[in-house]
Amino acid sequence: MIINNKSIRELHFDHELWLNEMAFWKQEIAVLDKYLAAVIVSLTDKQTRGEVDHFENQFTIQRSFINSLKHDVKAQEKLIAELEKDINNRKLQQKKADDEYEIRDKMLTNQKLYNDLKSSFKNWLSNKL
Numbered sequence: 065m066i067i068n069n070k071s072i073r074e075l076h077f078d079h080e081l082w083l084n085e086m087a088f089w090k091q092e093i094a095v096l097d098k099y100l101a102a103v104i105v106s107l108t109d110k111q112t113r114g115e116v117d118h119f120e121n122q123f124t125i126q127r128s129f130i131n132s133l134k135h136d137v138k139a140q141e142k143l144i145a146e147l148e149k150d151i152n153n154r155k156l157q158q159k160k161a162d163d164e165y166e167i168r169d170k171m172l173t174n175q176k177l178y179n180d181l182k183s184s185f186k187n188w189l190s191n192k193l
Contacts, residue, residue, distance in 0.1 A: 075144055075164065079137050082171050086130045086137075089178055093123050096185055103192050115188060122181050129174060136167050 140163055
């Protein structure tokens with residue numbers, strides 16, 4: 065069966081890749097947090113503290129967004145399973161298609177935002193250490 069020019073198998077594959085990528089992001093954020101904690105100990109000026117707060121907030125936002133997106137992907141997987149059982153349900157197909165576009169857009173946007181954040185943090189960290 066094909067939805068939005070992608071087979072169900074391709075959609076399952078995309079979702080699995082996304083879930084793995086999100087798990088990697090969370091692991092990476094934990095590593096970035098460790099480096100941020102090291103900066104907190106060694107640098108105490110007000111400007112640096114504000115910069116540290118900025119990155120702490122960004123990491124928190126990323127974790128929250130990842131958790132939300134992970135929930136959406138898992139819900140989409142459940143919807144695909146329902147659709148596979150009831151292949152002729154047009155209403156279910158439309159909901160699946162609409163949700164898929166939204167999730168795909170969120171994932172692509174967050175890939176860019178996350179990479180920008182990581183790059184920004186690495187640049188900032190290299191200037192502080």
